[in-house]
Amino acid sequence: MESREAHERIYSGIAASPGIAHGKVFLASRNEVAVPRYTIVKSAIASETARLDDAIVKTRRDIQSIQEEIRSSIGEDEARIFDAHLLVLEDQALVGEALRDMESSLCNIESAVWDVGHRYIEAFDRIDDEYLRERASDIRDVMRRLLSNLTGQRIPQLDEIAEPSILVANDVTPSDSASIDREKVLGLVTEVGSKTSHAVIVARSMNIPAVVGVAEVCSQVSREAVVLIDGYDGKVIVNPSEDTLFKYGNLRDKRRSREKRLIAYSKAASLTRDGHPVQLMANIERADEAERALEMGADGIGLFRSEYLFMGLGSLPSEEEQFEAYRAAVVAMGDRPVVIRTLDLGGDKVADFAEMPVYREANPFLGYRAIRFCLDHQAIFKSQLRAILRASAFGDARLMYPMISGASELNQANALLDEAKSELRSEGQAFNEDISVGTMIEIPSAAIAADTLVEGSAFFSIGTNDLIQYLIAVDRLNDRVADLYDPTHPAVLRTLDMIVSAARKGGVGVSLCGEVAGDPVIAPLLIGLGVEALSMSPNLLPNVKYVVQNMDLSEAKEIAAMALEEPSGAIIHDRLVDLYKARMDQLQ
Numbered sequence: 001m002e003s004r005e006a007h008e009r010i011y012s013g014i015a016a017s018p019g020i021a022h023g024k025v026f027l028a029s030r031n032e033v034a035v036p037r038y039t040i041v042k043s044a045i046a047s048e049t050a051r052l053d054d055a056i057v058k059t060r061r062d063i064q065s066i067q068e069e070i071r072s073s074i075g076e077d078e079a080r081i082f083d084a085h086l087l088v089l090e091d092q093a094l095v096g097e098a099l100r101d102m103e104s105s106l107c108n109i110e111s112a113v114w115d116v117g118h119r120y121i122e123a124f125d126r127i128d129d130e131y132l133r134e135r136a137s138d139i140r141d142v143m144r145r146l147l148s149n150l151t152g153q154r155i156p157q158l159d160e161i162a163e164p165s166i167l168v169a170n171d172v173t174p175s176d177s178a179s180i181d182r183e184k185v186l187g188l189v190t191e192v193g194s195k196t197s198h199a200v201i202v203a204r205s206m207n208i209p210a211v212v213g214v215a216e217v218c219s220q221v222s223r224e225a226v227v228l229i230d231g232y233d234g235k236v237i238v239n240p241s242e243d244t245l246f247k248y249g250n251l252r253d254k255r256r257s258r259e260k261r262l263i264a265y266s267k268a269a270s271l272t273r274d275g276h277p278v279q280l281m282a283n284i285e286r287a288d289e290a291e292r293a294l295e296m297g298a299d300g301i302g303l304f305r306s307e308y309l310f311m312g313l314g315s316l317p318s319e320e321e322q323f324e325a326y327r328a329a330v331v332a333m334g335d336r337p338v339v340i341r342t343l344d345l346g347g348d349k350v351a352d353f354a355e356m357p358v359y360r361e362a363n364p365f366l367g368y369r370a371i372r373f374c375l376d377h378q379a380i381f382k383s384q385l386r387a388i389l390r391a392s393a394f395g396d397a398r399l400m401y402p403m404i405s406g407a408s409e410l411n412q413a414n415a416l417l418d419e420a421k422s423e424l425r426s427e428g429q430a431f432n433e434d435i436s437v438g439t440m441i442e443i444p445s446a447a448i449a450a451d452t453l454v455e456g457s458a459f460f461s462i463g464t465n466d467l468i469q470y471l472i473a474v475d476r477l478n479d480r481v482a483d484l485y486d487p488t489h490p491a492v493l494r495t496l497d498m499i500v501s502a503a504r505k506g507g508v509g510v511s512l513c514g515e516v517a518g519d520p521v522i523a524p525l526l527i528g529l530g531v532e533a534l535s536m537s538p539n540l541l542p543n544v545k546y547v548v549q550n551m552d553l554s555e556a557k558e559i560a561a562m563a564l565e566e567p568s569g570a571i572i573h574d575r576l577v578d579l580y581k582a583r584m585d586q587l588q
Helices: 042-073 081-089 092-105 109-125 130-151 174-178 198-205 242-265 287-295 319-332 370-376 378-394 407-427 444-448 464-472 479-484 490-506 523-529 538-549 553-565 569-585
Strands: 002-005 008-012 014-017 020-027 165-169 185-190 210-212 226-230 235-238 279-284 301-305 338-341 397-401 437-441 459-462 509-512 533-536
Touching: 014 198, 020 185, 020 242, 042 081, 042 092, 042 109, 042 130, 081 130, 092 109, 109 130, 165 226, 185 226, 198 210, 210 226, 226 242, 242 538, 279 287, 279 538, 287 319, 287 538, 301 319, 301 533, 319 338, 319 378, 370 378, 370 407, 378 397, 378 407, 397 407, 397 459, 407 437, 437 444, 444 464, 444 490, 459 490, 464 490, 490 509, 490 523, 490 553, 490 569, 523 533, 523 538, 523 553, 523 569, 533 538, 538 569, 553 569
Parallel strands: 020 165, 165 185, 185 210, 279 301, 279 533, 301 338, 338 397, 397 437, 437 459, 459 509, 509 533
Antiparallel strands: 002 008, 008 235, 014 210, 020 226, 226 235
């Protein structure tokens, strides 16, 4: 802590989410669940176990509800935060230990759950690794919700903030962050946490400035204080002076001006300076997100994640329900393409219905998922294919198969598509006979044998999220190895080059829909490699489009040639960052 004037105090923390915010303090108190402790008789063990089972079911529903709320209001990547919570809840070691404690000490189940959870939290808190320490927050959050359901005590919500304020707290759990109202929470300051904490990820997605790791700030700030936070440099200024407010006001205006100019660029065509077209598309989970994609200048929908029609329902959506959702997106986009990915459940996306009950797999990403499930459940798959075909009568609907490992699966899927077409013809249902069919290239076997997939495909869409983790053996949901997940790894770039080459020789289009598609730093490299279309979250479109409009294709090809020769992914990334900064400086 340092001090400039008697009334102004400056605290330093970790710059976690960029932006500047100024307002009154809302000091959040952490009201923990009061855990009762009492002795039970042996005959009560069964009923106590049943209470725990019921509480786990309710907690699972609570977490899934929060996950869906985050998914619909912010996005899919942020919603994945709660996959870790579901894994904690289903952890048989933790649950089993609590049951054994209850049986051996004859204590009520709440106290056993609290004791075991507390031991796990303390163990993770002592770990030096920052990523693993953050997992203590996941366990703490899940335990708090589970105990709330066991005891019937209500957990206070942050949506109770009455007026626009700077939220100051010891910590903000992921569940807490789900109830944050962007209109009421101007900024976030916490005593603990890091750039990788889940609350910070949510804050960044909501464009809420955040500074974390500000030691003992809760005891140093009164509820009547006014605070300014600088999410760029990690500063928290209590009772800022007029000079400080003026300085930061100018900085905020410059940043907002840049954002407005980027939005303006997004309305123009997706062309490089030398006239090379690059389709910039949007990823969506629901039909009503198509309108937002258009506002951000999308050339179409490059990935409609249809599995979210199947999640959180407890039953399968009918063909008619699917058709209405697909048609709504197709109609909203007019003459722009809408690529609908067929059902991609499994891995980190879980649904619970009779035909696909939730069960644990040792390695779910390599397990029973996506096209594997669909080819095993042809009635479900054909119902979806029929719905997509029917929607194609209303615009440029296209379909795409996920998790294809080779030509055999592609041929089986296309055979079922032909059956669906035949059925619709016999019923007199309208559809596009020449609907464009694509294959997702996200498994190394598909990348290596891409030439064998050309015949049954009109286009390839590279799914880098899975492809990268399979290529370099990095679980992208495992924070401990997250720093090894490298889109500029030479193996990744050479694989992309191989896929594009096979697509060109086969005369099929090639797009990319993984997270790196929305990274403006990497966009020139991807375009230089020959990727024709990039599909991303709608809010990322303006920045990427600005980069595209301020580069030449020849420049992108030079970048790609350099990257394919350079053995160090770090060096490639550093060069790309330098080029990006130079472009953004032109926007000042």
